[in-house]
Amino acid sequence: MKILITGGTGLIGRELIKLIMTHHLVVLTRNIYQARQKLAHISNSNLNFIRSLDELSTLDDFDAVINLAGEPIADKLWTKQQKKRICDSRWSITQQLVSLIQASSNPPRVFISGSAVGYYGDHQASRFDERVEVHSERFSHYVCANWEKIALNAKSDNTRVILLRTGVVLSMDGGAMKKMLLPYQLGLGGPIGNGKQLLPWIHMVDMARAIVYLLECEYAHGAFNITAPNPVSNKEFSKTLAHTLGRPHLLFTPKWLIKLLMGESSELLLDSLGAKPRRLIDAGFQFHFSRIEPALSNLLHHHH
Known part of the structure; x- marks a missing residue:
């Protein structure tokens, strides 16, 4: 296959490319x-x-397009300029x-385009899948909803479109x-806040494998939650992390402090x-990793 990739040098892109490097890749x-x-390991x-x-x-030359480009959403405070950058870096390239x-x-027969579980906005304590109805005022929903809408315009009898609603990708590389x-x-x-908010995590290995699976699965189309089957509460996540590291699990970070430090982008940590x-x-x-304990222990103990 000849595949065009955007965001190929990013966290997910680099891992994905390891799995598809026998194909002919063109990286934007x-x-x-x-x-x-960054991609020196590829022939x-x-x-x-x-x-x-x-x-x-x-x-016309390409069999597939994988679109992973976008300004990292959690790296900086959401000022007006930063919000614009977050939107433009996703929407315009798409x-x-x-x-x-x-x-x-x-x-191309398939267009795989990024999105995120932020699409759903805050869902309190409930677990849900792609069928849920979404009404959200959150900035992350606004970014993802428009991003998906743009991507779906590529859909035709010749091209299937896949939207990757990505969870929190766990990787030691960033x-x-x-x-x-x-x-x-x-x-x-x-834990952060009351620690009850659910965290939609996924191990980097499964993240990359899922993209390859959807690339090759001829009948797959539409939105997919790219998250492990067992989301955990923030408290459970942090307890497991502390345990895996052999460190104490003592302090909690109050909600007000997170809001003070992160402003509106605190929704990334506080939304469930x-x-x-x-x-x-x-x-x-x-x-490969459907439970948090083996996932964290794999990341923390097998990282070189």
């Missing part, structure tokens, strides 16, 4: 030199880079890809896990999102 990146360094014959989608007038797909006479570990390593770890991967399981996908 602003900095080709840096991208080469050059299978890997090309482009700096801009303007270099393409159609996607719109460009959709326009290229629409301009193709022989378009993302949420890196941020969470520090307080625990200092012996200061503990017990998303279940019903459609992924129905499509036949099998998780």
